[in-house]
Amino acid sequence: MKHAPLIVLVGNPNAGKSALFNALTGARQKVGNYPGVTVERHSGRMALNDGRPVELVDLPGAYSLEPSSPDEEVTRDVVSGNGELERTPDALVVVADATNLDNHLRFVLQLKALGRPMVLALNMIDMAVRDGLKIDADMLSRELGMPVVETVAVRKRGLEALKDALAGVIGRPQPAVIEGFDTDIRHFQRDARRIAAAAIVEQPGARKFTRGIDRVVLHPVLGPLILLALMFVMFQAVFSWSEAPIGWIEGAQGWLAEAAVAGLPDNFLRDLLVEGVINGVGSVVVFLPQILILFLFILILEASGYMVRAAFLMDRLMAGVGLSGRAFIPLLSSFACAIPGIMATRSIDDPKERLTTILIAPLMTCSARLPVYAVIIGAFIPARDIGYGVGLQGLVLLGLYLAGIAGAMVAALVIRRTAARGANSGFMMEMPRYQLPSVRDVLIGLWQRAYVFLRRAGTIIMAVTVALWLLASYPVAPEGVKQSEYSVAGRIASGLEVVLRPIGFNHEMSLAVIPAMAAREVAVSALQTVYSIDAPDEEQGAEALGRRLSDSWPLPTALAFLAWFVFAPQCLSTIAVARRETNGWRWPIVMIVYLFALAYIAAGATYWVATALGL
Ligand SMILES: Nc1nc2c(ncn2[C@@H]2O[C@H](COP(=O)(O)OP(=O)(O)OP(=O)(O)O)[C@@H](O)[C@H]2O)c(=O)[nH]1
Ligand SMILES: [Mg+2]
Numbered sequence: 001m002k003h004a005p006l007i008v009l010v011g012n013p014n015a016g017k018s019a020l021f022n023a024l025t026g027a028r029q030k031v032g033n034y035p036g037v038t039v040e041r042h043s044g045r046m047a048l049n050d051g052r053p054v055e056l057v058d059l060p061g062a063y064s065l066e067p068s069s070p071d072e073e074v075t076r077d078v079v080s081g082n083g084e085l086e087r088t089p090d091a092l093v094v095v096a097d098a099t100n101l102d103n104h105l106r107f108v109l110q111l112k113a114l115g116r117p118m119v120l121a122l123n124m125i126d127m128a129v130r131d132g133l134k135i136d137a138d139m140l141s142r143e144l145g146m147p148v149v150e151t152v153a154v155r156k157r158g159l160e161a162l163k164d165a166l167a168g169v170i171g172r173p174q175p176a177v178i179e180g181f182d183t184d185i186r187h188f189q190r191d192a193r194r195i196a197a198a199a200i201v202e203q204p205g206a207r208k209f210t211r212g213i214d215r216v217v218l219h220p221v222l223g224p225l226i227l228l229a230l231m232f233v234m235f236q237a238v239f240s241w242s243e244a245p246i247g248w249i250e251g252a253q254g255w256l257a258e259a260a261v262a263g264l265p266d267n268f269l270r271d272l273l274v275e276g277v278i279n280g281v282g283s284v285v286v287f288l289p290q291i292l293i294l295f296l297f298i299l300i301l302e303a304s305g306y307m308v309r310a311a312f313l314m315d316r317l318m319a320g321v322g323l324s325g326r327a328f329i330p331l332l333s334s335f336a337c338a339i340p341g342i343m344a345t346r347s348i349d350d351p352k353e354r355l356t357t358i359l360i361a362p363l364m365t366c367s368a369r370l371p372v373y374a375v376i377i378g379a380f381i382p383a384r385d386i387g388y389g390v391g392l393q394g395l396v397l398l399g400l401y402l403a404g405i406a407g408a409m410v411a412a413l414v415i416r417r418t419a420a421r422g423a424n425s426g427f428m429m430e431m432p433r434y435q436l437p438s439v440r441d442v443l444i445g446l447w448q449r450a451y452v453f454l455r456r457a458g459t460i461i462m463a464v465t466v467a468l469w470l471l472a473s474y475p476v477a478p479e480g481v482k483q484s485e486y487s488v489a490g491r492i493a494s495g496l497e498v499v500l501r502p503i504g505f506n507h508e509m510s511l512a513v514i515p516a517m518a519a520r521e522v523a524v525s526a527l528q529t530v531y532s533i534d535a536p537d538e539e540q541g542a543e544a545l546g547r548r549l550s551d552s553w554p555l556p557t558a559l560a561f562l563a564w565f566v567f568a569p570q571c572l573s574t575i576a577v578a579r580r581e582t583n584g585w586r587w588p589i590v591m592i593v594y595l596f597a598l599a600y601i602a603a604g605a606t607y608w609v610a611t612a613l614g615l
Pocket of ligand 2: 017018019030031037038059060061
């Protein structure tokens with residue numbers, strides 16, 4: 001069978017390749033206003049204007065064909081036809097940022113030297129217009145000897161012209177392919193400057209807008225203060241904005257449980273449905289609003305261009321522990337989930353720095369911890385305003401995030417002095433321009449987050465909770481013996497409790513910790529399940545669970561549980577990804593051991609200090 005022609009999107013990082021890919025294929029690849037968003041190739045299909053189907057591939061951004069990091073290797077291999085695809089592309093669409101032409105043209109010229117059919121998408125024309133920058137596309141096309149199409153990927157402008165241009169170049173007989181390529185990008189520097197100078201008709205003080213904002217947010221004193229203030233507001237919002245929507249979800253859940261109790265015969269299946277599924281899984285789903293609020297902030301910061309500034313501000317701090325600001329973005333992604341975070345380390349060129357970043361990524365507070373934190377904070381920390389509108393709960397949550405970050409910094413320091421010794425490579429990252437986030441992109445981002453979370457709730461969290469419900473319900477305890485102690489799960493927990501009792505853990509906590517290896521949120525549904533098995537007639541819901549916890553756990557125990565979840569590697573998928581990205585078991589094992597040790601020590605220290613203080 002003959003393949004559809006293969007067309008590849010290449011170009012510098014942050015040029016808008018993924019945005020163009022999405023616009024052309026209808027896909028929803030992640031776009032973000034910082035370099036290194038895409039780290040793998042993705043393919044999709046589209047039809048040219050004459051109806052011909054073609055395969056389109058989106059690649060990680062690269063500065064040249066000489067790879068300096070694992071993601072750039074993918075780009076080189078695909079472009080030169082040596083990659084897993086093992087097909088030479090039939091045409092390249094080189095994407096360049098019109099507002100950064102001379103830099104991006106270097107790579108265009110290097111790619112051109114390969115002698116493949118090629119079209120230049122001169123993207124971000126809207127930004128060029130905003131800056132008053134005028135480019136003569138015809139002149140550029142003559143100078144480069146390839147079609148040039150002006151595009152605005154995010155507004156789907158220029159797509160038809162791009163497809164026409166592609167149809168034109170694909171049809172042509174292939175010119176002789178030049179074997180090998182000039183690996184030194186500097187050879188193209190002079191020509192790039194010359195061509196840019198010829199094609200740029202008018203260039204007022206470019207990027208004035210961006211420079212103006214940077215003077216404030218990158219200010220040595222103001223900058224860090226602004227960053228801290230942003231984080232602070234974010235965590236306050238997680239609690240203060242979520243009350244109402246949490247109430248709605250709880251209402252719906254209570255209604256469902258009642259309807260099930262009223263409408264179904266009293267048997268095993270009804271108990272399973274009500275205690276395991278509705279109340280168990282529901283106890284996790286209730287935290288959806290808080291997760292979405294957190295992501296609303298992260299998405300806006302990402303799209304606006306602020307993230308790289310934050311990385312820059314953090315660079316000095318990171319240098320202190322042997323990492324560069326480059327590690328910041330993968331670490332930041334780990335606040336969503338360590339898995340994309342670990343994948344994002346592919347854009348780090350120094351292998352030791354990359355390894356260190358992989359090993360500390362699980363210490364960033366992923367969104368799966370949020371339900372665990374929120375339940376315990378809700379139960380034990382009074383929702384008090386400590387003055388100036390600062391809520392105590394939000395403050396404690398911020399503290400937990402900071403504890404994870406502090407732990408990561410200490411771990412990085414140790415790892416960089418031992419296992420992955422080396423000098424840090426310094427901060428080298430282009431500052432993207434600022435722009436207003438598109439409402440549509442933010443909504444799509446939130447929707448994707450919600451979907452991921454609900455899918456987890458409906459699959460792994462539900463499966464593990466139901467399994468736990470079964471193991472905790474049988475064998476049925478005789479009169480006077482607690483079901484959660486007598487059951488299979490209870491006995492396993494009793495075994496584990498021997499190890500965990502010294503750090504203040506009780507039986508229920510020991511029982512929740514094992515299933516939470518599959519997904520951290522299960523810690524919450526497990527507690528809910530155990531309590532509803534022991535007292536099936538009591539009121540349900542997150543608030544009821546909170547009350548039950550605050551009635552039966554001493555404060556030091558609750559704090560120890562929080563400390564445990566800051567550090568413990570409670571996630572099998574993260575371990576699996578670490579194995580894949582480091583090609584072996586050695587480093588994941590190091591990761592598991594050091595994180596469990598850290599969790600044990602931190603929980604124990606918290607417990608003993610809190611007890612000594614008489615809390
Ligand atoms: N104003 C404007 N913004 C754009 C345009 N194209 C892309 N963007 C924005 O530019 C940023 C980068 O876009 P991406 O598509 O992620 O860039 P990329 O080339 O795939 O970047 P990497 O995957 O990091 O190599 C995002 O914030 C997009 O929303 C455009 O034509 N105009
Ligand atoms: Mg991309």
